[in-house]
Amino acid sequence: MPMLKRAALAAALCTAFAAQAADSVKVGIALDISGPFAALGAESRDGFDLAIEKLGGKLGGLPAEVVKTDFGGSPEQAVQLVQRYLQREKIDFFTGPIASNSALAVGPALFAAKVPFISSNPGPSPYAGKQCNPYFFGQYQNDTYDEAAGKLANEKGYKNMVIVAPNYPAGKDHLNGFKRLYKGALKDEIYTKVGQIDYAAEIAQIRAAKPDAVFFFLPGAMGINFVKQFVGGGLKDIPLVAPGFSADQDVIQAVGEPMLGLYNTAHWTHDLQIPANAEFVAAFRKKYDGRYPTVYAAMAYDTIMAIDAAVRDVGGRIEDRAAVAAALAKPSFQSVRGEFAYGRNHYPVQNYYLRVVDKDAEGKLTNKLVGTVLEKHQDAYVGECGM
Template identity: 80%
Template structure:
């Protein structure tokens, strides 16, 4: 596995070296190849923007940000984490996109008392019975879809077809939708992770004639599904999705067929929050005018959370309990606005409705519509008894 480094990631020079014997080390698992590569690229860019903003430091101390691609493979993720723990002696870990990778690497990190600040996955297991003080989520998988289920009710969709990849996040997302949706389910379809041909699934949907289709198919999976769905003549059956299936990476790749698609998220690029406005402006400036996705926003927040925790723990990074305590009471200005952690270290926060529309320049982008769920807590917190 290739380790990806840059001068910006290893800032431990001059007088700073004299003050601190070793830089704080952060292990980052990147998905820049494999089935989640588009999402991993977004996350990488969010990480790097935050690292640049902080001058390569955490809490004012020199830091080294170790980045390696594990190609979306849980076994490779486990091997990478073991190297980070044994060779590099990391203080923090973040990075992987899919929930199966998060579930694979969690036990080793928790045993080593290394805080795992998730930059995306929010598996139900870590929210409930397997909750751990060293895991911090950005959202819980089901919550995006609970918001989508509520929207489906409000739109009067009396019956729907659900579709998602057959892996932990796919099951969580469909369970979330079903939790708040009050209509009938015509079918629940699970596909292969990384699947790109949806002819059989689209034929099935066409025969069922639902009022709407709810789909969780992130990255290239969603891109191919939407293109084939519209190309297959199903445009009149509305699509509704969690934001991961209708974010900037998908919009740019699909184009006009995305227009009008409703999706839910805990963040939007036009959310009127000062920290968010600063983030979006800086991201566009650094990356040639590109609008960030939710993956970039969460990656950015992950680094900012580490920075605040080191500062709030008085720089005592060897005191892991102090770091966890600091992480649990975040003092940084999040791009999502104010939030708090539940006992399971998953956020209590707002979830929003977005619609794919054209901006003032005529480009397709998500537009914030309004709040769907306010200060919402995940459904599994009651099972967390640590």
């Protein structure tokens, strides 16, 4: 056969092969079931499981294999896990880590392999700006929750504040976001250790500063211990303001009555009046003994729904990674947060809401929607993205 004809035939066969739908979809999930973010990882796992159950174990109509592995919140272990997922498991999609340092650690290998990384939580600023990538998709950008909180603090008339966060990438993003919109004075800016449980020194600093209010980003067990010690240290008369991660259902359940009246900001709340959200919350409470879902569970659920929609939208041709990324960038699923669109950096343009810890009709402590703080809000880093 002449050389040109052989080349043309090979090209035609490649095109035909690429057009065929895959037989199945494989998703790799890095779970934080142990380590400093264990409670949050468990919430994410429950959201993933509920979505997969709702879809009957399929994604986009194809049989789905979901590989879940606990990596203990260690960025180093996350890198090793992703290498195994890519080399041995041959995953088609990746999600799962809670922390931004883990997301930043695993990104390069995933992007080099053109495996879509749909974040089920972290929204680190580098991926929103200069390190944006066609294969990364965020649920929110870290700073945005706190930009909303900064605006709230202005509206509350807090003239001077102390702000607190763990010393890691997300902690710095969250405090930077608060400072971006807060117009008052900062009496102190405190960085704690990741996983810290004793806040005696920090509470002494706050007591000495005598602020009008305290803003804190301390998710999971860190937030639980901080609020308990804050109130126990006699500072209950100083108002607390937080992003939703520091006042979510896991923290509320563990702390109890001292959480009443705490204002927090988030891109989602369980009482958001949207059909997809009402269905999700009802199914979650039925499956998990009546407890309300957290933001982490809601984002994990949305992650699976986004993958399902993208696989369906490309007709199962998941080997065409560029087409999959393009489908993810134009989400066609019904999100629990309602309508949203991606900016060019693949971070959402969406609403951010004010919630307050109150009691529901059954007397259970939970967040209640108060109103919208930021409408169709885009992160501050999109201008640095070259996509």
